[in-house]
Structure formats: structure tokens, C-alpha cells
Amino acid sequence: MVGELEEPKYDLICNFGSFETRLYHDTIQARVNTNGNSRDSISNGFRTIAGYIFGSNNSGKKIAMTAPVHMWNEEEMTKMAFTMPSEHELSELPIPNNSSVELVKVAGRLTAAMKFSGFASQKKTHRLAQNLLKLISKNKLEPTSSHILAIYDNPWTTLPFLRRNEILIPIKDNS
Secondary structure (H helix, E strand, C coil): CCCCCECCCEEEEEECCCCEEEEECCEEEEEEEECCCCHHHHHHHHHHHHHHHCCCECCCCCCCCECCEEEEEECCEEEEEEECCCCCCHHHCCCECCCCCEEEEECCCEEEEEEECCCCCHHHHHHHHHHHHHHHHHCCCCECCCCEEEECCCCCCCCHHHCCEEEEEEECCCC
16 A cells, blocks of 8 residues: 555654654544454445545545555444545545545544554454553553554555554643
């Protein structure tokens, strides 16, 4: 997925070695709910959002792909999101043909980020999120919501040891 793909902009606040804190800029996301974390469910969610950016919208307009794909759990649902390219305003984006795709303006936020490679299984993601929570606490930071998995590379075409993934946990801004 990555290479020349646009990524969400952020300012690096602090590098703690095993993780860093970033202040992400405002973004717009196309989001969809998936029915769990199964491979089929995730694949269906991805195809739904990809359909939107590949022209399944009220104007047939194609929108550039970005990285990463974000996934998180919220209210007993698994959500998946693509960040829209920064050149777009919410008001000018086409309306999705599929009503399950939601366009959302996301306010910039302070986030703890931990990079990892390999497979992003549910078990591994949970373990790394727990490790990041411990590091956040150890450094006297405070999480404000649960973790987000950020997947930068296509898991079907990128060798596991070359994959770039991140665990993101929004944190309170104590500045």
C-alpha cells in the first residue's frame, strides 16, 4: 500500500525509543463498520471503502488511495477507515453510493505510536497495545481511548518482515 501514498500529517512531539508521541493534524476519514475481525469481514470492509474511493459515489469520482488503513473496536463493532487525501474538504467529497460508508471529520489529536512489523493478528495487536499502555503509564501519560491498528502495507502482497504496522493510542494533552 505504501510508497508514494499520502499519509496523515503529524508533528513528532517526543521519541521515547520504543514509542513516540505525535500530534496528528485534522483529517477526513471514510469509515465502515465490519462484522468482527475475521479475514472475510475485514476484506469486505476494505472492499466497501475501496469501492467508494474507486468511484462508487454520486459523482463517479476517483479518490487517491492513502495509507494506513485504520481499524479499531468501538461499541461492540470493528471499524475500518481510510484517510482522505489532504487536498479534499468534507463538503466537496462525493456522497458514497453505499450507505454503510460514512465520511467523518476527525480533529487532530495527540497520540502514542508504536511501530511493528509482521502479521497484525488480533492476539499480537492486543499484546502490543497492552505493552504500549504500560509504557504510556510509565511515562506519566494518560490514554483517552482504546487502541487503533494502523496497517500501511498490503498484507496479501507484502512479505511479513517487510510490513509496517503501528499501534496508536490517543493520549491526553497535558501541555
